[in-house]
Amino acid sequence: MKPKIFIDGEHGTTGLQIRARLAGRDDIEVISIPVERRKDAAARADFLRAADIAILCLPDAAAKESVALIGDAGTRVIDASTAHRVADGWAYGFPEMDREQAKKIAAAKLVANPGCWPQGPIATLRPLIQAGLIPADFPVTMNGISGYSGGGRQMVEDYEAKGDDAPEFLPYGLTFQHKHVPELKLYSGLTRDPLMQPVVGDFAQGMMTAVPLQLGTLDRIPTGAELHAAIADHYAGLQDSVVEVAPYEAVERTAELNPESYNDTNRMRLHVFANDDRAQAMLVAVYDNLGKGASGAAVQNMDLMLGLKH
Template structure:
């Protein structure tokens, strides 16, 4: 019998992307509330409890409500909202974060899908903290740019309606209270709050995140080659990793940092750039905010939970 999958919020940006990625698969069954019952409160609970896996593509409050409606021990959950990313009892759904993270996801009843913005910095910082090359109290600053689909339906509608008149480069989160800070801090292994400075660009999807490192104040200053080796070793040890590490080479610029280069995939590519004489480095991640940053990761986690090849 095929496992039943219910996407709660299937008509939102992430939900539609997940449906597209699962279209045509014959190893699962997608169940949906019929159109004539969508306004029935009981229908949502019925389908949540009928599913083997429920994927929540909802605002935080609605995601919490959905979890509360599950009245059995069989329905497993992947939550794509922010609601449970640092909550006890939930496994973080970044399969490559640690060597045993995929196994933890596979056996979990509750999986919190990662946010798009923290995933790149976590991917580069966590191996360095774990290897002892960066101390947990290192002052981390991150920045980057993402397509406007990362802002949800209202931002998508704004950018589409404005067309070429929409801002090409719009910084936001300037109160430094970004909702992803707790997630980034916890899973990067940091002891102090990082400073996040995100930017939205006038393109639909794709993103680049960057973590600049001023290394000169460290008791022992790691070289760029050491930073790269620690990150590369981490991902080399993970089977079926969706994360790749670019070669370490000195370049002034490279087309590989195009934020749209991994669109419509579940891939992520990491780069390390450095100037050892100046004790400075830059950690970069390139991925799709709707792929590895959202729906791609959700499908990867679903396959792990169901023991399917994907």
């Protein structure tokens, strides 16, 4: 019997992307609630409890409600909301984060799908903190740009309605209370809050994150080559990884730093740039905010939980 997958919130941005990624697969069965019953809690409970895996593409409060509706039915959960990303008992759905993380996800009943913004910084910072090259209390800042689809259906509709009048470059989160800060802090291994400066660009999807490092304050200043080697070593030994590390080279600019490079894929590419004379470096990640940053990660986690390879 094929495992049953229920996408709770399948008509939102992430849900629609997951449906598209699962279309045509004959190794699973996607069960779908009738449109007219989507807001019927009893109907949702029936579908949630009938599924082998429920993928929650909902606001935080609704995601918590879905988990409660499942109760003791035994349904395994992938939650794409922010609700459970730092909660006890939930496996963090970034398989490449550590060498054993994919196994933890495969065995988990409850998996919290990562947010799009934290994954790039976590992917670059965590190996450096674990290697002792960057201290856990380092004052980290991060910036980046994402397509407007990262803001969900309302932002997509707003941008598309504005057409040529949509802002090309829109910083936000200027109160520094971004909902992804706890997740970024915990899984990167930091002990102090990072400062996030996210930007929405006038393109539908794709993203790039950057972590600039002022290394001159450290007692021992790592070289760019050492930073790159630690990150490359972390990902070199991982099986079925979708994260790759670009070669370390000194360049003024590169076409690879295009936030739309990996659209419609689940890939992530990491870069290290440095000037050793100035004791400065920058860690960059390029990926799709709807791929590795959302729906692609959810499908990758689903396959791990079901023991499937794609």
